[in-house]
Amino acid sequence: MPRDYKETCLLPKTAFPMKGDLFKREPQWLARWESSGLYARILARPVDGRFVFHDGPPYANGHMHYGHILNNALKDFVTRSRNLLGERTRFIPGWDCHGLPIELNVDREVKRKKEHVSPTEMRVRCRDEAAKWVDVQRTERKRLGVLGTWETPYLTMNQGFEAQVIRALKAFVANDIVYRGKKPVQWCWHCRTALAEAEVEYADAHVSPSIYVKFALDAAGVEALRAKLPDGVTRVSAVIWTTTPWTIPANLAIAVHPALDYVVLKGADGEGLLVAAALAEAVAKSAKLDAVVVGPSFKGELLVGLQGRHPFEARWSTLFGADHVESSAGTGLVHTAPGHGRDDYKLGVAHGLEAYAPVGDDGRYTGELGDGAKAMGLEGQFIFDANPAVEQHLHSLGALLQPPGQKVTHKYPICWRCKNPLITRATTQWFIAMDEPMRALPGTPTLRQRALAEIDRLAADGARAEGEGVARGWVPSWGRERIRGMIEGRPDWCISRQRIWGVPIPAVQHKATGEVVLTTELLEHVAKVFAERGADAWYSDDPSVLPAEIRCADGTLRPREEFSRDPSIIDVWFESGSSFYAVCEPEADLGAKVDLYLEGSDQHRGWFHSSLLVGCAVLGEAPYRAVLTHGFVCDDQGRPYSKSDIRRRQEARRDEITARVNKGEALDAVLTAMKSTWATPEKLADAKKRLGKKTSLDDVALAIAQDDIEFIPPEKIIAEQGAELFRAWAVFVDYENDMPYSRAVLNQAIDAYRRVRNTLRFMLGALREEPAPLVTEVALEPIDQWALVRLGEVLAKCEKAYRQYAFREVFATVVEFCQDLSALYLDASKDRLYNDASDSVRRRSALATMQHLVRSLAAVIAPILPFSAEDVWDHLPAFAGKGDSVHLEFWPTVPSIEDGAALGKAVQRLRALRDGVFAVLEPVVQAWGVEKQAAKKAGREPGAGDATFAPGARIDHARDAAVTLELSAAERDELGPLAPQAAELLGLGAIELATAPVAGDRVRVAPGPACDRCWRRRGDVGADGLCPRCRHAVDVFDRAAGATA
RNA sequence: GGGCCCAUAGCUCAACCGGUUAGAGCACCUGACUUAUAAUCGGGAGGUUUCGGGUUCGAUCCCCGAUGGGCCUACCA
Structure with missing residues (x-):
C-alpha cells in the first residue's frame, strides 16, 4: 500500500472564512472599534497632511433612505482614504434640525390631543422630536461603518450653531444687502409660511381652471386700433388667459410684448378680440368661432399705454410692454397681478403699481378686496373655493370667451411638506439682495456677481487641478454650469419664515414709530445671548435678550422696552448654508475653508447654493475648494428607486401582463418578462415550484409580473447580508450618474467582492497561520519580484484614483489584480507552496511576497470594505491577536525591484x-x-x-x-x-x-512516471516513487512530525 | 416651457480629451479539476456604440436634430 502523501503537502490552511457572514460579524467589529477608541487613534497618528471634510447635514426626520446611505458610504470612502494616505481627516457628522417638517409633525400631535402650547413649549417639543430622529439616524449611519465623532455631532439646533447663524446674518447686514420688502413669494396657505426655492416641489398633473377673460378697451384704445380692425368691428377687448381665476380681483395690468405681432380677431357679435397673431387661430377655436377673421397685424408696441376695463372692478388695467410675454400659449396678452406673480411684480415695480394681494396667510380673501369682488361675497372665502365663483361671475358679465368649467392639466408647484398647491402672494418678508453692492467687500460687487465669480474661480482651479491628477473645483465639471444657471437666474433670497421652530430673525420694531431695526450691533448682542442660552431666549420674557438701548436709523438710542421682537425665523437653508462657519471655522485644525463638500446633485440648488452665498458674505469667497456630486439611486429601468414609485410600477406591470394573458399571449408575456434582468430562468422555475406542478403559463406570467420589480429596503440588505455589501454596491456602480440598484446589480457587486475575498483567502491559506518573513528578508524569486512590481503599479493607480475620488476605479483595479494573481501568479506558485519543503527558499520567497500582497491589499480596500479588511488583518499571521487594526495603517509601499521593466x-x-x-x-x-x-x-x-x-x-x-x-x-x-x-x-x-x-x-x-506526491513528471522520480524535491520535503515533514510526537 | 446631465454586449462599466479588428467582469453555453471545491482554471458565443443628419482621410468621441431617462427650475400667465 503506497503511502498517501497528501498530509505532507503544505496545502492552504486558514480560519478566514470563505463566506463573510458579515451581517452577523459587522456589529462585533463596530463594537471593538468603539471600545478601542479606533477613530481617536487614527487621528492621533503623527502626519503632516490635513484634509478638511464637511458633512452636509441630513434632515433629522424619518429613517435613512437609499440616497442617504449611498451618500454616507461615499463620505466614509473619502475620510478613510484620506487618513490612509496620511492626510488627517475628521468626520464631524451633522444634522439639520430646525424647520417645517418637524414643526408640522409636532403640530399635528398637538392638534390631535387638542392641546394649547406656548411657542416656548412648542420649541421644546420640536427639539425632542429632532433629537429622537438624530438618534435613529445616528444608529443607522454608524451601522454602515461610517467613522466619525458620533457622540459629538453638530446639530443646527445647538446653541453655538444658532449663534453662528446670527453672526452669518450679521455679515450680510454689514454688507448692507438685507432688506424688508413686500414682494411675491411662494406661499403655503396650509403651513402659513413663505417657502424657499428649495422647499417647493412640483406636482406633475395638477388640474387648474382655464379661462379667457376679456378686458374691454376704452374709446381711445379702439380709436388707436381703428385701422387694424376687421370689417364690422366697432368695439375691442384685450383677451387674457389664466389658470388662476382667483387672481383676477388682483389684476392691475396687462402685459404685451412690443415686438410680437398682434391682430384683432372678429369674435361673436362682431366684438373685436385683441390677441397675438400666432395665437389667433387657437383662440378662435377655443371660442368656437365659425371663422378666423382678423384685421391687419401690427406690433405690440402699438398697444402699449392702452387701457382695458377690469371686468368687475371700477378701474382700468393698463397695457404695458414686457419681455416675458410669449406667443406659445395663452393669448399673447398676460394677466398681471403684481401681488401674485414674480414677473407681474417686476412689471408693477417698473410702472409704480402696488404689490396688491388681497389674500391672507390662510389663503382667504381679505378686506383689501375691491368693491366689485366684495359685492360678489368673496371676502373671507378660500381662494381655491372662490375659483368657480369668480369664473361664474365673469361668465355672467359676459367677460369669458368660453363657457365656465374649462380645465387644463399642467405641472404646478406644491409644498414640499403638506403637498398642497402653493400660491404666489406678496407679503412683507426679509430679503437678501442679489444685485445690490456689498459694501464690506472690496470693489463692492453684488452678491450675484461675487457668487458667479467664485463659481468660475473654482472651475478654473478644478481645471488646473486636473492637470495635477487631483480633483478640485466642480466634480464632475458640469457642476459649474448647473449652479451657475441657478445663481444667474435666482431672485432675491427670501430668508424669513412665519414659523416657530428655527433661529429667529432678531429684528425689532419700534412700537410707536413702526421703524424696524436690524443692525450689526443688535445681531452681535443677540449672537452672544444665543451662544449662552440658545435661541429659545428670543421667545422668553427676559428683556436682556436685547441690548438695553437700541440704535435707530437716525442715530438715536431708545430703550428696549419700546420695541417688539420680530416673530419670523430664518430660512433653514440659510442655517445649513452657514454650517461651515458654525462647525469648521471655530476649530483651530479645520478653518472656514473646506476641502470637500459631497452631496447629491440636487444640492446645487440646496446646500451648495446656500453655502456659496453665505460664504460670499462671510468670507468674501466660496467656503469650499471642491464640490463633489453624485447621482440618484435608480432601478434597472433608470427610474428613481422609491418604495411608492416601485409599487406603482409593479401594479402597472401586473396590469400589462394580465392584459396580455387575457388576450392569450401568455407565452409572449413570459418571454418578454424573461428578457428583463429580474425574471431569470431561476425565477421562472421558482415561480413554478411555488405555484405547484399544475401551473399554467398564465399563472407563471402573473407571478413574474408580481416579482418583476422588487423593492429591497436598505435596512433589509444590511440586516440580512451586511452593510459591506451595500458599500460594495456603492463602489461598483458609477456614482457620477444615476446608480442602478436591483437585485441583479447587487449580486454582481457581491460577486466582485467575493472574488477579492477568495483571493485574499487563498493567500492567507498559503501562509498557513504562521508569520512569514518580510520581503526584505529573503532573496525573492523572479516571479515574486514581478508580483511586487505589479503591486506597485496597482498601488500607484489606486492612490491616484483615491485622490480623484474614483473609488470605482480603485475597486475595479483591485478586482482585476486579484484576477490576474489568481490566473497567473498564484497558479504558478502552487507547486512550490504545496510541495516544497517547509524550509525551501523558493517557498519562503512566495510566502514573504504573499504576506506583503495580503497586507497591502487589505490596506488598499480598507476605506471601501472596512469590515473585510479588518477580517483579513485579524487572520494575517503576523498581526493576529495583537489588537492592531488595519485602519491604523498608512498607504502601503513596495520594496524597489531592480529591472522591474x-x-x-x-x-x-x-x-x-x-x-x-x-x-x-x-x-x-x-x-x-x-x-x-x-x-x-x-x-x-x-x-x-x-x-x-x-x-x-x-x-x-x-x-x-x-x-x-x-x-x-x-x-x-x-x-x-x-x-x-x-x-x-x-x-x-x-x-x-x-x-x-x-x-x-x-x-x-x-x-516519465509522475511523482507520487507532486504528480509532476520531471523524469527524476526515484525508486520510492518520489522526486528528489518531494523526498526531501517528506523527510523534513517526518522529522518535524517525529520531533513533536 | 427653460437649464444641466445621461444613453457602448442581457447587466455593471472601459476605450489614454478624433486614429488598427470597440475591451473587461458578471450572466449565458461549454470543458477541466483526489492540490482554493458554495472555490479555482480554460474555451465559446454575444455590439449597425439609441436613432437621423453633418464636419473629417477617419467619429463611440466633435456639431445639429430626434427619441428615451434623470436632476433641477419657471413667468404654463
Whole structure:
C-alpha cells in the first residue's frame, strides 16, 4: 500500500472564512472599534497632511433612505482614504434640525390631543422630536461603518450653531444687502409660511381652471386700433388667459410684448378680440368661432399705454410692454397681478403699481378686496373655493370667451411638506439682495456677481487641478454650469419664515414709530445671548435678550422696552448654508475653508447654493475648494428607486401582463418578462415550484409580473447580508450618474467582492497561520519580484484614483489584480507552496511576497470594505491577536525591484506562451472531456476501445503534458530569468521552446512516471516513487512530525 | 416651457480629451479539476456604440436634430 502523501503537502490552511457572514460579524467589529477608541487613534497618528471634510447635514426626520446611505458610504470612502494616505481627516457628522417638517409633525400631535402650547413649549417639543430622529439616524449611519465623532455631532439646533447663524446674518447686514420688502413669494396657505426655492416641489398633473377673460378697451384704445380692425368691428377687448381665476380681483395690468405681432380677431357679435397673431387661430377655436377673421397685424408696441376695463372692478388695467410675454400659449396678452406673480411684480415695480394681494396667510380673501369682488361675497372665502365663483361671475358679465368649467392639466408647484398647491402672494418678508453692492467687500460687487465669480474661480482651479491628477473645483465639471444657471437666474433670497421652530430673525420694531431695526450691533448682542442660552431666549420674557438701548436709523438710542421682537425665523437653508462657519471655522485644525463638500446633485440648488452665498458674505469667497456630486439611486429601468414609485410600477406591470394573458399571449408575456434582468430562468422555475406542478403559463406570467420589480429596503440588505455589501454596491456602480440598484446589480457587486475575498483567502491559506518573513528578508524569486512590481503599479493607480475620488476605479483595479494573481501568479506558485519543503527558499520567497500582497491589499480596500479588511488583518499571521487594526495603517509601499521593466516584459512573454499552450492544449483536453461526457451518457467506460484515450496516452491535465512551442531567439531572451522555470510557471509537465517551425504534434504526454506526491513528471522520480524535491520535503515533514510526537 | 446631465454586449462599466479588428467582469453555453471545491482554471458565443443628419482621410468621441431617462427650475400667465 503506497503511502498517501497528501498530509505532507503544505496545502492552504486558514480560519478566514470563505463566506463573510458579515451581517452577523459587522456589529462585533463596530463594537471593538468603539471600545478601542479606533477613530481617536487614527487621528492621533503623527502626519503632516490635513484634509478638511464637511458633512452636509441630513434632515433629522424619518429613517435613512437609499440616497442617504449611498451618500454616507461615499463620505466614509473619502475620510478613510484620506487618513490612509496620511492626510488627517475628521468626520464631524451633522444634522439639520430646525424647520417645517418637524414643526408640522409636532403640530399635528398637538392638534390631535387638542392641546394649547406656548411657542416656548412648542420649541421644546420640536427639539425632542429632532433629537429622537438624530438618534435613529445616528444608529443607522454608524451601522454602515461610517467613522466619525458620533457622540459629538453638530446639530443646527445647538446653541453655538444658532449663534453662528446670527453672526452669518450679521455679515450680510454689514454688507448692507438685507432688506424688508413686500414682494411675491411662494406661499403655503396650509403651513402659513413663505417657502424657499428649495422647499417647493412640483406636482406633475395638477388640474387648474382655464379661462379667457376679456378686458374691454376704452374709446381711445379702439380709436388707436381703428385701422387694424376687421370689417364690422366697432368695439375691442384685450383677451387674457389664466389658470388662476382667483387672481383676477388682483389684476392691475396687462402685459404685451412690443415686438410680437398682434391682430384683432372678429369674435361673436362682431366684438373685436385683441390677441397675438400666432395665437389667433387657437383662440378662435377655443371660442368656437365659425371663422378666423382678423384685421391687419401690427406690433405690440402699438398697444402699449392702452387701457382695458377690469371686468368687475371700477378701474382700468393698463397695457404695458414686457419681455416675458410669449406667443406659445395663452393669448399673447398676460394677466398681471403684481401681488401674485414674480414677473407681474417686476412689471408693477417698473410702472409704480402696488404689490396688491388681497389674500391672507390662510389663503382667504381679505378686506383689501375691491368693491366689485366684495359685492360678489368673496371676502373671507378660500381662494381655491372662490375659483368657480369668480369664473361664474365673469361668465355672467359676459367677460369669458368660453363657457365656465374649462380645465387644463399642467405641472404646478406644491409644498414640499403638506403637498398642497402653493400660491404666489406678496407679503412683507426679509430679503437678501442679489444685485445690490456689498459694501464690506472690496470693489463692492453684488452678491450675484461675487457668487458667479467664485463659481468660475473654482472651475478654473478644478481645471488646473486636473492637470495635477487631483480633483478640485466642480466634480464632475458640469457642476459649474448647473449652479451657475441657478445663481444667474435666482431672485432675491427670501430668508424669513412665519414659523416657530428655527433661529429667529432678531429684528425689532419700534412700537410707536413702526421703524424696524436690524443692525450689526443688535445681531452681535443677540449672537452672544444665543451662544449662552440658545435661541429659545428670543421667545422668553427676559428683556436682556436685547441690548438695553437700541440704535435707530437716525442715530438715536431708545430703550428696549419700546420695541417688539420680530416673530419670523430664518430660512433653514440659510442655517445649513452657514454650517461651515458654525462647525469648521471655530476649530483651530479645520478653518472656514473646506476641502470637500459631497452631496447629491440636487444640492446645487440646496446646500451648495446656500453655502456659496453665505460664504460670499462671510468670507468674501466660496467656503469650499471642491464640490463633489453624485447621482440618484435608480432601478434597472433608470427610474428613481422609491418604495411608492416601485409599487406603482409593479401594479402597472401586473396590469400589462394580465392584459396580455387575457388576450392569450401568455407565452409572449413570459418571454418578454424573461428578457428583463429580474425574471431569470431561476425565477421562472421558482415561480413554478411555488405555484405547484399544475401551473399554467398564465399563472407563471402573473407571478413574474408580481416579482418583476422588487423593492429591497436598505435596512433589509444590511440586516440580512451586511452593510459591506451595500458599500460594495456603492463602489461598483458609477456614482457620477444615476446608480442602478436591483437585485441583479447587487449580486454582481457581491460577486466582485467575493472574488477579492477568495483571493485574499487563498493567500492567507498559503501562509498557513504562521508569520512569514518580510520581503526584505529573503532573496525573492523572479516571479515574486514581478508580483511586487505589479503591486506597485496597482498601488500607484489606486492612490491616484483615491485622490480623484474614483473609488470605482480603485475597486475595479483591485478586482482585476486579484484576477490576474489568481490566473497567473498564484497558479504558478502552487507547486512550490504545496510541495516544497517547509524550509525551501523558493517557498519562503512566495510566502514573504504573499504576506506583503495580503497586507497591502487589505490596506488598499480598507476605506471601501472596512469590515473585510479588518477580517483579513485579524487572520494575517503576523498581526493576529495583537489588537492592531488595519485602519491604523498608512498607504502601503513596495520594496524597489531592480529591472522591474524587464520582469514585466518577461511575464508578458510568459503570458503569450501561456496563450499558446492553452491554444494547443485545450482541444486535447476538451476531446477527453467530450469523450467522458459521451461515455457517461452512453453508460460505458470512458475511452474504452479508443487508443487516443488510453490511460497512458491521454492528457486530462496540463501537468501531464509536454508542449512544444515555437519561440524566436529574441522572444526567448525576453523570458530572461523566467525561462528555466517556464514549465513550472505554466503548470506543464514539460515545455520545449523550439526556434524552428515544429512538425508533428505539439502536445505529447510528458515522459516519465509522475511523482507520487507532486504528480509532476520531471523524469527524476526515484525508486520510492518520489522526486528528489518531494523526498526531501517528506523527510523534513517526518522529522518535524517525529520531533513533536 | 427653460437649464444641466445621461444613453457602448442581457447587466455593471472601459476605450489614454478624433486614429488598427470597440475591451473587461458578471450572466449565458461549454470543458477541466483526489492540490482554493458554495472555490479555482480554460474555451465559446454575444455590439449597425439609441436613432437621423453633418464636419473629417477617419467619429463611440466633435456639431445639429430626434427619441428615451434623470436632476433641477419657471413667468404654463
